[in-house]
Amino acid sequence: MNFFNLFSNILVTKGASRIIISDLQRERSELYPLELYDIIEELKKKSIEDVVNSYEENSQEFVSEYLEILTENEFGFITQNDWDKNFPPLSLKYFDTSAISNIFVEINDLSILYILKASIENLNIKHLVIYSKRIFSVDDFLTIESIFKKTSLQGLEVFSPFHDAVDKNFIQGLSEKALRIYNLVFFDCKMSPFKVRDEFTFVVNFTKEKIKITSCGQVDLKYFNTNLPKVLEAINHNSCLHKKIAIDINGNIKNCPAMPQSFGNIKDTTLEEALNQKYFKKYWNLTKDNIEVCKDCEFRYICIDCRAYTEQTHTNKEGLDVSKPLKCGYDPYTVEWEEWSTNPLKQKAINFYGMQDLIKNEN
Numbered sequence: 001m002n003f004f005n006l007f008s009n010i011l012v013t014k015g016a017s018r019i020i021i022s023d024l025q026r027e028r029s030e031l032y033p034l035e036l037y038d039i040i041e042e043l044k045k046k047s048i049e050d051v052v053n054s055y056e057e058n059s060q061e062f063v064s065e066y067l068e069i070l071t072e073n074e075f076g077f078i079t080q081n082d083w084d085k086n087f088p089p090l091s092l093k094y095f096d097t098s099a100i101s102n103i104f105v106e107i108n109d110l111s112i113l114y115i116l117k118a119s120i121e122n123l124n125i126k127h128l129v130i131y132s133k134r135i136f137s138v139d140d141f142l143t144i145e146s147i148f149k150k151t152s153l154q155g156l157e158v159f160s161p162f163h164d165a166v167d168k169n170f171i172q173g174l175s176e177k178a179l180r181i182y183n184l185v186f187f188d189c190k191m192s193p194f195k196v197r198d199e200f201t202f203v204v205n206f207t208k209e210k211i212k213i214t215s216c217g218q219v220d221l222k223y224f225n226t227n228l229p230k231v232l233e234a235i236n237h238n239s240c241l242h243k244k245i246a247i248d249i250n251g252n253i254k255n256c257p258a259m260p261q262s263f264g265n266i267k268d269t270t271l272e273e274a275l276n277q278k279y280f281k282k283y284w285n286l287t288k289d290n291i292e293v294c295k296d297c298e299f300r301y302i303c304i305d306c307r308a309y310t311e312q313t314h315t316n317k318e319g320l321d322v323s324k325p326l327k328c329g330y331d332p333y334t335v336e337w338e339e340w341s342t343n344p345l346k347q348k349a350i351n352f353y354g355m356q357d358l359i360k361n362e363n
Helices: 035-045 048-053 056-073 111-122 138-147 168-177 228-236 270-274 344-352 356-362
Strands: 003-006 010-014 018-023 026-034 075-082 102-107 126-134 156-160 181-187 203-204 244-247
Touching: 003 035, 003 048, 003 056, 010 035, 026 035, 035 048, 035 056, 035 156, 056 075, 056 168, 102 111, 111 138, 111 270, 138 168, 244 270
Parallel strands: 102 126, 102 244, 126 156, 156 181, 181 203
Antiparallel strands: 003 075, 010 018, 018 026
């Protein structure tokens, strides 16, 4: 007897109308018809011969074709005899020893970073995302680096406006000295000043978009991420807010700068004090499996979840907003994408968030 074995790094996610097979080692995901899910489930329990023979004779060929697809794409392998006990599935548990894994800070000047330094070290925060509406010079970037020179911080991501001084020499000079910067995004850039190649120590992006805090929460295929830690986090926790803390432009400490609830101000409240407040972690364990519509979506473990902007249609018994993200135009029941901002069913929520002018400008 022959048996099909899924590789342990393969995750199969069932949606309402399709499935997605994710290779967590190669970091790629592929869509397949829903009927393949039942075949895979049967192959976990029975021999290949028994599964094929369980179908009508005129349907057996398509079962064999699916099996060929699974093996050719290296989603699994065939063995003789029942060896499944020797190939245990991947553990879906998620571990992160940090009290906070990342912090988002919206700043006007760099002084707030000096205030945050002690808490970032104390909470063992590894990643810092900075958003600024003011331009940064090379010296500004290097000052940010120096502030966290002897701390737990490992990665810096910065979003700032493009300006004329940003050219290849600007980036090259920064690349030679920066140790923690892993991603730079220059927004409101009408034209890229040069072609970016893999010659710097960090990723550089130039975008025409005028990025704002209200720009967050966009659901798009280009933002999906088949990354093992992120997928495991999404299975077990909220894929956006888990172990995240944010400081808005006024110094208010929040789960996300776009969310209304504040847990104090950095001027008189430490990150540790905010973190210990009763409701700070309320959304941390809300997974996509408990979000309306998302729970039926095949993309739910590779997609980010936005609680700042939702359709405002559902609340669970704990009082948490479990509505579908507002800026998602995908329908897992029809497998069709549409422009979310023109959906008439979303207009009430769009008006609630005051996004009418923002949407007009984007369109």
